[in-house]
Amino acid sequence: AQKITQTQPGMFVQEKEAVTLDCTYDTSDPSYGLFWYKQPSSGEMIFLIYQGSYDQQNATEGRYSLNFQKARKSANLVISASQLGDSAMYFCAMREGGSNYKLTFGKGTLLTVNP
Amino acid sequence: DTEVTQTPKHLVMGMTNKKSLKCEQHMGHRAMYWYKQKAKKPPELMFVYSYEKLSINESVPSRFSPECPNSSLLNLHLHALQPEDSALYLCASSQDSGQNPNEKLFFGSGTQLSVL
Numbered sequence: 698a699q700k701i702t703q704t705q706p707g708m709f710v711q712e713k714e715a716v717t718l719d720c721t722y723d724t725s726d727p728s729y730g731l732f733w734y735k736q737p738s739s740g741e742m743i744f745l746i747y748q749g750s751y752d753q754q755n756a757t758e759g760r761y762s763l764n765f766q767k768a769r770k771s772a773n774l775v776i777s778a779s780q781l782g783d784s785a786m787y788f789c790a791m792r793e794g795g796s797n798y799k800l801t802f803g804k805g806t807l808l809t810v811n812p
Numbered sequence: 813d814t815e816v817t818q819t820p821k822h823l824v825m826g827m828t829n830k831k832s833l834k835c836e837q838h839m840g841h842r843a844m845y846w847y848k849q850k851a852k853k854p855p856e857l858m859f860v861y862s863y864e865k866l867s868i869n870e871s872v873p874s875r876f877s878p879e880c881p882n883s884s885l886l887n888l889h890l891h892a893l894q895p896e897d898s899a900l901y902l903c904a905s906s907q908d909s910g911q912n913p914n915e916k917l918f919f920g921s922g923t924q925l926s927v928l
Contacts, residue, residue, distance in 0.1 A: 730913035740900055742855070742919035749914050768882060788854055792913045798843060798906075800917055802854035 700724065701791050701803035708808050710779045717764070718774040718806045720789030728794030731772040733763065736805075737785040747786075748772055779810045815839075818903050818920035826882045826928050827893060835886040835903030843867075843908035844886040845917065846878060849900040861886060862908055895928045900924050 702721045710716040722731065733745040748756045748763045753811055756763040764773040789803040816837045825831050833843065837843055847855035860868035860898050861880040869878075875897075877889040904917040 711858060726913075728913050730915070734919075739921060740902075740924065741921040742827065742902060742904070742917075744916050747914065747916060791917065794911055794913045797911060798845070798860045798862070799857060804854055805852075 700801045700805075701789050703789055705806045706804070708806055710776075710808065710810055711810050712781060712810055712812050713778055715775060715777045716779055716808065718776070718787050718789075718808065720772045720774065720803060722770050722772060722779035722789075722791050724770075724793055725793065726793040726795055730792045731763070731765070732790045732792070732800070733761070733772075733774045734788045734790060734802075735783075735785045736788065742788070746774065776808075781810050781812060784808060784810045816903055816905055816918050816920035818901075818923050820923060822852055822919065822924045822926075824926045824928060825890065825893065827895070829893075830889070830891045832890065833888040833901055833903075833925075835885055835888075835920060837905040837918070838884055839905060839917070839918065840883075841905035841907050842883055843906045843915075844880060845904040845906075846876075846886070846888050847902040847904060847919075849902055849922070851899075855902055859888075890925075893925075895927050898927045 698752045729750045731748045735743045746758045746761045748765045760777045786805045788805045846858040849855040858872045860880045864880045879887040900922045902922045904919045906915045908916045
């Protein structure tokens with residue numbers, strides 16, 4: 698069974714608008730971390746934001762925020778005021794407490810920002 | 813400095829060649845990783861080194877041979893590769909604070925490998 702599900706293979710957004718990228722996860726481990734990475738066409742995986750399973754508040758990093766709904770097992774990424782440079786592949790990933798270093802990635806969402 | 817540096821950025825090799833990929837970080841991280849990423853797919857874990865010892869080998873074929881000469885360097889030696897091994901190879905590092913789910917991985921830009 699997939700542990701991380703990203704149901705949007707591709708998304709389009711107009712410049713300066715907000716966009717939400719969906720991510721659901723599946724784990725029975727009470728301790729886990731959820732991550733979002735951005736991968737531009739250059740290839741580098743850029744860490745964006747992190748949410749721990751015990752964190753009470755949703756994480757925010759500049760224009761990025763993570764809408765964490767623990768009961769629904771969802772960790773959606775919200776990008777506010779989209780910029781052309783936000784066009785990239787976005788991966789949601791999870792690391793479980795007993796995972797021994799393994800970071801499990803979703804299949805990714807390709808975001809295109811239109812001018 | 814939050815940089816993981818990978819060289820070369822691009823590599824083309826024949827099936828009989830021997831080549832090496834290099835990765836370096838100066839963040840004091842003690843865990844280092846090799847991932848393989850095919851086009852339009854998520855990265856797949858290959859190897860993990862923890863404190864310079866091989867901790868995880870995800871059943872990777874022996875034509876891939878990792879090496880961790882010291883805590884800052886990670887190599888991936890390649891020999892007798894197949895065309896299906898063509899992919900982006902990503903190196904990553906993390907602090908290695910035990911089985912901590914909060915630990916962030918920092919990735920390099922990758923080496924785009926083509927096997928002819």
